[in-house]
Structure formats: structure tokens, C-alpha cells
Amino acid sequence: MAHSYANLLVHIVFGTKNREPLLTDAIRPDVLHFLAGGVREMKATPLEINGRPDHVHILAKIRPDGALSDLLRDIKARSSGWIHRTWPDLQAFAWQSGYGAFSVDPLNVEMIRNYIRNQEEHHREASFESEYIGLLDKAGIEYDLRYLWE
Numbered sequence: 001m002a003h004s005y006a007n008l009l010v011h012i013v014f015g016t017k018n019r020e021p022l023l024t025d026a027i028r029p030d031v032l033h034f035l036a037g038g039v040r041e042m043k044a045t046p047l048e049i050n051g052r053p054d055h056v057h058i059l060a061k062i063r064p065d066g067a068l069s070d071l072l073r074d075i076k077a078r079s080s081g082w083i084h085r086t087w088p089d090l091q092a093f094a095w096q097s098g099y100g101a102f103s104v105d106p107l108n109v110e111m112i113r114n115y116i117r118n119q120e121e122h123h124r125e126a127s128f129e130s131e132y133i134g135l136l137d138k139a140g141i142e143y144d145l146r147y148l149w150e
Contacts, residue, residue, distance in 0.1 A: 006064040009047075011112050012072065013057050013135060014099035017150060019128060021053035022093050027083075032056065034082055038075035042066065048113040055128045057116040059104065072099050096150050100132060102139050 016022050023031055032049045039046040039060050048059040062068060076095045083093050104112050115122070122131070129149070136143050 004064065007106055008062045008064060009059070009104040009106060009109060010062055010068065011057065011059050011102040011104050011116075011135075012068075012099055013055060013102075013132060014072070014076070015055035015096045015128060015132075016053075017094040017096050019054040019096075019149065020093075022090060023051055023053045023056070027087060027090075028053070030086070031079065031083065034079050035075055038078050039071070041078075042071045042074055044071055047109065048116045050116045050119045052119055052123050052128065055132075057119065059109070059112050059116055068101055072101075098150075100135055100141075102135060 028051060032051060035056065035058065036046040036049050039049075039058065043063050043066060045061040046058060047061060048057075050057055060071075062071065080094060083090055087093075126134075133143075133148075
């Protein structure tokens with residue numbers, strides 16, 4: 001085959017360290033915008049980003065020559081530093097060390113985009129903890145509750 005083609009879509013979820021509600025309404029739009037820029041800097045395409053005070057969701061199209069772990073390491077490190085510089089009162093801010101990443105069928109992109117867009121509505125009824133465990137269960141990912149949270 002002369003050319004290679006890929007459509008690698010991933011739904012990424014990660015929280016603040018200890019699920020601290022530090023992404024307030026006042027700063028969350030700026031943080032989400034910064035994260036989108038970080039995804040683009042890593043040569044991936046952000047399709048949808050949203051979050052709540054204690055976590056974020058990113059739907060992205062990633063390149064076949066890039067590693068998801070590199071993408072997450074870089075955007076989390078860069079955004080943490082930027083948050084510390086931009087809001088000096090948030091020097092204790094940190095992201096959790098891990099993340100959830102779920103492959104997305106191209107036929108389900110709009111459903112996932114809507115899910116991410118409607119986080120405020122969704123979290124009126126569900127906590128981040130129950131949402132995350134539900135995503136892991138639905139994806140068939142094994143986990144140990146003792147090590148799920150930090």
C-alpha cells in the first residue's frame with residue numbers, strides 16, 4: 001500500500017489531583033482553551049473539550065506517529081505550569097498522575113461530543129467518580145479501586 005491512513009479518535013478523561021474542585025467557573029474556560037492549544041501543539045486535533053471543577057474531557061484526533069502518553073504528559077505539565085504562573089494563588093494545583101483514554105468509533109463522534117458538551121447537565125446527577133468508573137466499565141477496562149484515585 002503506497003499511503004497510510006488513520007482516523008485515531010480518543011476520548012480522554014483526567015482529573016485534578018485528589019479531585020480538588022480547583023477549576024472554578026472563573027478560570028475553567030481559560031484552562032480548557034489552553035489545553036486545546038496544547039493538544040494542537042502536539043500535532044493532534046482537539047474536537048471537543050469541556051470539564052467541571054475537578055476534571056476535564058477531551059475528544060481528540062491523534063496522529064499515528066504520536067504517543068498518547070506523550071500527549072497527556074506534555075499538556076498536563078504545560079498547563080500546570082501555566083496555571084501556576086497565571087493564578088499565583090493556585091500554586092498547589094496539580095493534575096492526577098493518570099488518565100482514562102477510550103477509543104471512539106467515528107460513527108459515535110457526535111454522541112461523544114454532545115456528552116462532553118453537556119458535562120454540567122450530566123454532573124447534576126452523577127459524580128466524577130461514578131462517571132469515570134462507568135466509563136471504565138463500559139470500555140471493559142479492568143481496575144483496582146485501591147489504586148484508582150490519588
